[in-house]
Amino acid sequence: MTATLALGDDALVLSHRLGEWAGHAPVLEEEVALANIALDLLGQARLLLSMAGDEDELAYLREERAFRNVQLVEQPNGDFAHTITRQLYFSAYQRPLYEQLASGGSAFAGLAAKAVKEVAYHQDHAEHWTLRLGDGTDESHDRMQRGVDALWRFTGELFEPVEGLEIDWRSLRSDWLESVSAVLDRATLTLPAGPQSGAWTAGAGRQGIHTEPFGRMIAEMQHLHRSHPGASW
Amino acid sequence: MSSSTEWPLWEVFVRSRRGLSHTHAGSLHAPDAEMALRNARDLYTRRSEGVSIWVVPSAQVTASSPDEKDSFFEPAGDKPYRHPTFYEIPEGVKHL
Numbered sequence: 001m002t003a004t005l006a007l008g009d010d011a012l013v014l015s016h017r018l019g020e021w022a023g024h025a026p027v028l029e030e031e032v033a034l035a036n037i038a039l040d041l042l043g044q045a046r047l048l049l050s051m052a053g054d055e056d057e058l059a060y061l062r063e064e065r066a067f068r069n070v071q072l073v074e075q076p077n078g079d080f081a082h083t084i085t086r087q088l089y090f091s092a093y094q095r096p097l098y099e100q101l102a103s104g105g106s107a108f109a110g111l112a113a114k115a116v117k118e119v120a121y122h123q124d125h126a127e128h129w130t131l132r133l134g135d136g137t138d139e140s141h142d143r144m145q146r147g148v149d150a151l152w153r154f155t156g157e158l159f160e161p162v163e164g165l166e167i168d169w170r171s172l173r174s175d176w177l178e179s180v181s182a183v184l185d186r187a188t189l190t191l192p193a194g195p196q197s198g199a200w201t202a203g204a205g206r207q208g209i210h211t212e213p214f215g216r217m218i219a220e221m222q223h224l225h226r227s228h229p230g231a232s233w
Numbered sequence: 234m235s236s237s238t239e240w241p242l243w244e245v246f247v248r249s250r251r252g253l254s255h256t257h258a259g260s261l262h263a264p265d266a267e268m269a270l271r272n273a274r275d276l277y278t279r280r281s282e283g284v285s286i287w288v289v290p291s292a293q294v295t296a297s298s299p300d301e302k303d304s305f306f307e308p309a310g311d312k313p314y315r316h317p318t319f320y321e322i323p324e325g326v327k328h329l
Contacts, residue, residue, distance in 0.1 A: 027240070027262060029261050029262060029263065032275050032276055036275050036279060125271065128267070128268070132264075
């Protein structure tokens, strides 16, 4: 249950954040790209939350403290560079995580095997934009570096073992650090300093402690369902 | 956004399955070919419409002019012997 909610909430919350770009993205093509990623994640979230109980009840009727997502995914979109950084950090984590789950024998193996292909594209999309923005104009470089620095402190939490997941967390962390630092390096961006150049941890999202913007986000996400329980169209 | 800062236009061709040729699916804006390909994937093949994508800069397409419509296309109209309508199509041929 803990593990299912952790994976499901990560996908659900990040999906909602990406969905917030609809109508606001810098160009139409990119808006569709972000919405596609959001829909992939929403599909994963629905499967996972259905394993844990009633998907609607879990998504729309839980209080903030009952969500088990990492704090990284609930961070506000910020500017486009900020959103891309969040996606880079998360997809570089989700991909090796789901690869390990797919090759294991747990209840997650099936859906992880399917999701890995989606996540590979999310990572590819984030890496491309990281390279373009980091190695682009002075302004895009500065904004990208700002995003990389600002979100760094939320990455340590990704590697806190989750009860019920058969994962080699040490190798997950080294895979993550390797792929993220390789991209940042190519993008002429600087890997933020931290213990062993690894991430210093700020979050306790897995324990239900969330950052302040998360409350506003779920208020918006749950508003319709709470005002009109059971509504459909 | 002024036209000088807008990304160039690309034409997208999608092969819907093996054995068929690429057909024009639409157009999109992108800064370069690599991004055009990714945008095309997101815009035109998300519901498994394709197995292969081509992108071509719209500026590179040379098109026939509507003014020349008559001299270009009219002469073909009354020559049925140019159409392969006098053959029986063998059974089992699918993509003819």
